Amino acid sequence: LLGLGHVGSAIAALALARPAALERTVSITCALVRDPGARVRQPGVPLTTNPRDVFEGGPEVIVEVIGGLDPARSLVLEALDRRIPVVTANKSLLARHGNELLTAARQAGVPLRYEASVIAGVPFLDTLARRPLASSLSSLSGILNGTSNYILSEMERGSDYRAALAEAQRRGFAEPDPSKDVEGIDALEKLTILLRQFTASDVSPDAIEVTGITRVSREDLVHARELGGVIKPVVHASWSGHEIDAFAGPAWVPRTHPLASLSGPTNGMRLCDGAGTALCFTGPGAGPRVTAITVLDDVIEATRGGWAPSPATGRARVSAPATRWLVRARGREPRPDVTSFGDRLASCGVGIERVSVGDACGRGTAWLLTHPCSRDRVEAAASTLAAAAGCDAFVLRTLEP
Numbered sequence: 001l002l003g004l005g006h007v008g009s010a011i012a013a014l015a016l017a018r019p020a021a022l023e024r025t026v027s028i029t030c031a032l033v034r035d036p037g038a039r040v041r042q043p044g045v046p047l048t049t050n051p052r053d054v055f056e057g058g059p060e061v062i063v064e065v066i067g068g069l070d071p072a073r074s075l076v077l078e079a080l081d082r083r084i085p086v087v088t089a090n091k092s093l094l095a096r097h098g099n100e101l102l103t104a105a106r107q108a109g110v111p112l113r114y115e116a117s118v119i120a121g122v123p124f125l126d127t128l129a130r131r132p133l134a135s136s137l138s139s140l141s142g143i144l145n146g147t148s149n150y151i152l153s154e155m156e157r158g159s160d161y162r163a164a165l166a167e168a169q170r171r172g173f174a175e176p177d178p179s180k181d182v183e184g185i186d187a188l189e190k191l192t193i194l195l196r197q198f199t200a201s202d203v204s205p206d207a208i209e210v211t212g213i214t215r216v217s218r219e220d221l222v223h224a225r226e227l228g229g230v231i232k233p234v235v236h237a238s239w240s241g242h243e244i245d246a247f248a249g250p251a252w253v254p255r256t257h258p259l260a261s262l263s264g265p266t267n268g269m270r271l272c273d274g275a276g277t278a279l280c281f282t283g284p285g286a287g288p289r290v291t292a293i294t295v296l297d298d299v300i301e302a303t304r305g306g307w308a309p310s311p312a313t314g315r316a317r318v319s320a321p322a323t324r325w326l327v328r329a330r331g332r333e334p335r336p337d338v339t340s341f342g343d344r345l346a347s348c349g350v351g352i353e354r355v356s357v358g359d360a361c362g363r364g365t366a367w368l369l370t371h372p373c374s375r376d377r378v379e380a381a382a383s384t385l386a387a388a389a390g391c392d393a394f395v396l397r398t399l400e401p
């Protein structure tokens with residue numbers, strides 16, 4: 001084991017408990033940590049601070065659960081160089097260096113598996129990769145971050161953002177530093193991993209539009225409902241070959257969409273092919289125990305020498321899609337001048353489909369659902385509206401059915 005923190009300890013506990021469902025006995029030869037005295041450790045696991053002890057202890061598989069980019073990247077490369085199969089749950093590492101690592105694994109002739117890196121409790125990557133359907137997939141939509149989904153669900157129930165985040169931290173759904181979750185980076189990294197797998201393209205996370213949930217207000221959620229939808233922290237992508245349209249961020253989702261009903265920390269994924277066949281997977285996205293179960297599953301698969309993920313075959317060309325938008329325009333007066341707001345947006349080429357009116361922070365506010373257009377166009381229209389009508393305007397994507 002490289003790392004014996006939350007996930008590493010759960011893996012060790014599960015392996016040592018020898019559950020009957022695990023069809024092979026898994027023994028932990030050694031665990032690499034930073035500081036052996038730093039926390040209460042799982043008894044029965046030899047500790048080291050020297051990676052050599054892990055590599056030279058004759059492991060059949062190395063499990064990387066250190067997290068972050070360094071030293072995780074160099075340790076995984078060293079394991080592969082030594083022809084030791086690797087299992088990891090590290091989405092940052094896979095999003096940033098996945099193709100390099102998969103190429104190294106291919107050259108070494110050993111598997112690199114990462115089922116627990118995306119929706120840790122639902123092992124769907126391997127299941128799908130073995131089916132012919134995988135090659136005809138052309139789009140995906142998902143809720144891949146339980147922290148953000150929990151916070152927005154709590155806000156739907158009446159909490160404000162700060163209280164919802166504090167409750168998420170108290171219940172263990174959010175890290176002490178939640179920025180990667182609430183800024184959308186965690187979901188973006190998982191989307192990058194999925195796109196590499198489903199499009200065989202090398203995708204840089206920096207090429208994909210990402211927004212966080214921090215600017216979404218309680219009022220936005222109430223008026224999103226009045227407009228027939230709900231605001232969810234989603235990822236979406238559609239593709240043809242290496243051409244990809246994608247974004248990650250909060251979006252207005254029609255109530256009829258399968259992701260609209262997923263609340264709390266639950267994750268979900270909807271995959272579609274060009275003929276309209278859709279597959280949905282939902283379940284727990286994180287948590288040491290569910291992650292450990294999926295990692296151990298991968299460990300056993302890695303020793304079997306079956307299917308393993310492949311490196312990309314080409315470089316992705318990523319664009320942000322044209323979608324409908326939810327524009328929140330908060331004026332200076334107690335009543336919003338909806339006609340003037342709509343006219344200003346229309347004069348910039350942004351048509352309005354539906355409107356909900358209310359107030360936010362004591363100021364008349366309109367929530368306007370637009371016709372589809374690009375981000376550049378809606379942002380330019382929102383700036384024009386803000387300058388002309390003295391209101392502040394905020395835009396949010398929509399997820400199309």
Ligand SMILES: NC(=O)c1ccc[n+]([C@@H]2O[C@H](COP(=O)([O-])OP(=O)(O)OC[C@H]3O[C@@H](n4cnc5c(N)ncnc54)[C@H](OP(=O)(O)O)[C@@H]3O)[C@@H](O)[C@H]2O)c1
Pocket residue numbers: 002003004005006007008032033034035036038039064065066067068070071089090091092116117120285286287288291
């Ligand atoms: N937590 C989840 O529910 C979950 C779910 C899915 C995926 N993951 C992924 O799993 C990975 C691990 O997460 P975690 O929550 O278990 O993290 P964690 O609790 O912070 O544990 C990290 C472990 O790695 C060790 N470590 C860190 N830097 C090191 C270094 N430079 N040299 C040697 N050892 C080092 C730490 O040593 P010390 O013990 O001495 O500090 C600790 O044992 C991450 O990539 C995360 O994204 C987590």
